[in-house]
Amino acid sequence: MLNDRRGKIKICKFCENKDFDFNYKNEKKLRNYITERGKITPRRMSGNCAKHQRKLTIAIKRARYMGILPFTSEIVK
Amino acid sequence: MRKYDTTFIIDGNLQEAAREAIIEKFSGILQKLGAEIDQTVRWGQRTLAYEMKKCNHGYYVIFYYRAEPTMIASFERDLRLHESILRYMTLIYEGKHPDYIRDEGAVGESASSQVSKKDTDEDFEEPDLTDVDEETDDYLDEEIDMNLPENEEIETDQEKEKE
Numbered sequence: 001m002l003n004d005r006r007g008k009i010k011i012c013k014f015c016e017n018k019d020f021d022f023n024y025k026n027e028k029k030l031r032n033y034i035t036e037r038g039k040i041t042p043r044r045m046s047g048n049c050a051k052h053q054r055k056l057t058i059a060i061k062r063a064r065y066m067g068i069l070p071f072t073s074e075i076v077k
Numbered sequence: 078m079r080k081y082d083t084t085f086i087i088d089g090n091l092q093e094a095a096r097e098a099i100i101e102k103f104s105g106i107l108q109k110l111g112a113e114i115d116q117t118v119r120w121g122q123r124t125l126a127y128e129m130k131k132c133n134h135g136y137y138v139i140f141y142y143r144a145e146p147t148m149i150a151s152f153e154r155d156l157r158l159h160e161s162i163l164r165y166m167t168l169i170y171e172g173k174h175p176d177y178i179r180d181e182g183a184v185g186e187s188a189s190s191q192v193s194k195k196d197t198d199e200d201f202e203e204p205d206l207t208d209v210d211e212e213t214d215d216y217l218d219e220e221i222d223m224n225l226p227e228n229e230e231i232e233t234d235q236e237k238e239k240e
Contacts, residue, residue, distance in 0.1 A: 021175055023175055024166075025084070025120075025175065025177075025178055026175065026177065028177065062166065064126070065164065065166065066084065066086065066164055066166055067086060067123075067125040067126050067127060067129060067135060067163070067164060068123075068126060069126055070126040070127055071126075071127060073126075
């Protein structure tokens with residue numbers, strides 16, 4: 001029962017692939033870590049470790065300020 | 078001296094001449110302060126993720142330079158006071174300019190490189206196409222030869238069944 005609810009243990013992708021560029025200009029890659037609404041995906045969904053989630057969050061917030069990523073975006077119906 | 082990376086957004090509604098004047102102005106300011114500009118990258122016109130100062134488009138420019146920390150404050154003040162600069166961000170940078178950002182700046186160079194690419198493409202395309210055509214013709218002929226008797230047999234079988 002418990003195992004079913006917890007699901008698979010995810011491994012941080014950035015720990016596996018160390019070449020990732022945490023630059024706020026890296027729009028294409030950062031877009032993988034925001035939802036349709038423009039929210040940053042939580043760690044429980046992306047499976048990132050704390051260190052890399054922090055770096056990612058900073059990059060996304062910088063990108064938002066510079067108009068590269070949205071603060072919010074409405075879902076087009 | 079430290080390595081810095083300043084990115085700023087120019088109002089996208091400006092004409093090219095006015096935009097270039099702004100870029101020259103700020104590179105001039107940096108040089109006056111005593112900074113050494115390593116690279117100027119024009120990221121180009123982009124759609125902004127949200128409206129800023131009634132603008133939906135912005136022209137992104139990146140300066141890579143080496144400067145003393147005290148120079149940054151006065152440079153950023155100039156950026157802040159300029160009306161056509163929508164946003165700016167200065168960071169200490171390490172490493173190289175990332176590959177995924179194209180420099181639109183050197184218009185003449187990029188245009189010439191594009192032309193040369195086109196020429197090479199044409200050179201490659203012509204022989205390839207003829208070869209492919211010949212090969213496909215061969216295959217087609219073979220297939221037709223193979224298919225016809227099979228079809229005839231099937232038809233004949235069906236006819237036999239009917240009979």
